[in-house]
Amino acid sequence: YVEYLKENGTGDGPKIYFRMFKRMVTAAVDKDLIKKNPCRGFVLKNDNMTLQKEILLPEEIQQLVATHFEGEKPEIHRAFIFGLYTGVRWCDTSQLTYRNVDYSTQTLRFQQQKTKDHSSRSWVIVPLNDTLIRLIGEPDNDNFDERIFKLPHYNICNLYLRKWVKAAGIKKKITWHCARHSFAVNVLTKGANIKTVSSLLGHTSIKMTERYLHVVDSLKQDAINSLGEINYTPI
Template sequence: MFKRMVTAAVDKDLIKKNPCRGFVLKNDNMTLQKVILLREEIQQLVATHFEGEKGDIHQAFIFGLYTGVRWCDTSQLTYRNVDYTTKTLRFQQQKTKDHSSRSWVIVPLNDTLIRLIGEPSDDDFDERIFKLPHYNICNLYLRKWIKEAGIKKKITWH
């Protein structure tokens, strides 16, 4: 980030020479490295069922895998966010809500995701799609589910 700021200062003629030019950062211990699931692992996870599994957590996590929607947003989704005619999901991101005019997201949904979401009962469009417990509980469940699937990676909801 420092190098980017210095480059911006040079570009705006605030300084004449970039003192960072020629320096290479070889090891950044502060870089966040994400562990991801491979396609085969996702398929294995989807196929894994066990006694005591939680259907809403299971479905919500799969939904997140295929849409990229964060847990904080998935947990707040209602049927009002789904346009069944155009097969789209429209919501305002919790992370940037009230901070950015670009906080609205539109996600196309395929038939499988529409079936996963289902439809509201008795036209209750304000009902939450996934009835999820606290984030930490969802991650505890997720760890158990991943272990049951035989996947040896530390995967979190995020």
Template sequence: MGRNDKFFNVKIREKLLKNGRVSLFLDWHDGKGKRKKEYTGLYKFVEPSNRFEKEHNKEIAVQIEVLRAERTRQFFSGDIDAALEKRKLKNQDFVEYFSNYVDNYKQKDIKVMRAALNHFIKFCPPPLSAKDVDEKLCRDFKDYLKEQLNRESQSSYFARFKKVLAEAVREKVFTVSPAINIKNTQKSQSIPKDILTIEDIQKLASAECGNLEVKRAFLFACYTGLRFCDVEALKWKNIKGSTMIVSQLKTERQVSVNLNQVAQQLLGESNKAEENVFRLPSSTGTNKVIGNWVKRAGIDKHITFHCARHSFGTNLMMYDGNISTVASLLGHTSWKHTQKYVRAVESLKEEAVNKLPSLNLDI
């Protein structure tokens, strides 16, 4: 049966909602005996009670008429199916799109990509229409990452988020990436100033901590360079005598660390192979404990769990000086990541020299 365009007419329909508003949609017959419906996402107030609601209803009346006329034009030009498909893409749930993208992602940084998704869901839980993903939302997400993470992590996660947006542009979900004008924070090539010296670590070891597991785990990280996620996942099967062998969750790179006497003492009594070595609260909870512990130890520095890794790298470079050794123990894939510890040591040496007392010279 062929098309019958003679009686074609796009009609505006209304559906009463429970919140006292009316949802507007269009419907028509496609000329082949099939009825089409298009939910526009537009609504109006049933009984406008103020100036804002009245103005809103006037604007919506114009918008729905313009859309109805556009669909009529597209029907007769043969473009209506493509227009509806494009609108469908723009109205799809962006969180679902992001999740599907991650599920099909095959690159080596999948764990970082998945972490970026998890942070986005915490920032903006579904449902979230793709048409609502604008520049402001992207900037707000960048600010959210800045509040939650260190500089390197926030940069890494936002870079993955922009990568998803770029793919969405290629798939015509967006005409232009809503984050195209947002510059990503450059990854820090230097470590935080608040690292722990050996003297600081001794103060922490002597000070009371509100959670003994946190204390053991943090000091252990100061002597092994493990990230929080790796300490949290560490099992007894990873300990082989005086050697620890772990596959880093962030990079999936395997590292082998010789445990000195202090690190072995911090491990405590061994248990079943599949048992966790440490039982820690959440990352946020752990850092809260560490903050109170650092104050109690009389250390005037902003310390988080990740500072243990930076302190390990810096102290190792200070006492050993072999960049290859430091890179290997930290599991770095490139020496460019290790160079920041070289610069940190040079900075500490310069600071130490500048602290030497001045002399009143009479020569």
């Protein structure tokens, strides 16, 4: 099963599926349904320092933002664009209320669902510019407990995202989490300090942010290579 996952899975998928399988097997052993745990001794690891998902470059983001088509869902567009410019995960974006926004200081403050209750860095503060404030908008009837983005289930959002990306003519496999990766790579490429990016993403360790540096270095190399060969012969 481990070999099958390695050959047929991508990104963090194989590791996640095997972890879920091991939990089920462990529960079966605890209930005496099976005598021996067949997962013992098997480990499935991936390279955490390598970015597994695609990213959208600034020009592709502009291309996506400018794309409109029949049956489009503006609320999903608005939320995904927000993720591209803040790096906030879907699980947090879907739970944000207007109470998380301080309009006077133009900041967003929230507790990350992923690290809530087991990390001292679960709270994140994200500065907002005028564009993001307009994207967020204001609550109806001053109801600050209203959710900023009224999103359907995560899987539905991803299915719709494929249609949007295809309509934009972008030939990449983009999921919602790619917005977070795109944000990190794009701000690092623009010269942002890695500690600043780590803080904006709410990472518990800067090592988690360092994996984006490999992509940034690759993009720089691609930029140099795109200049072509120099047909110059010294006299």
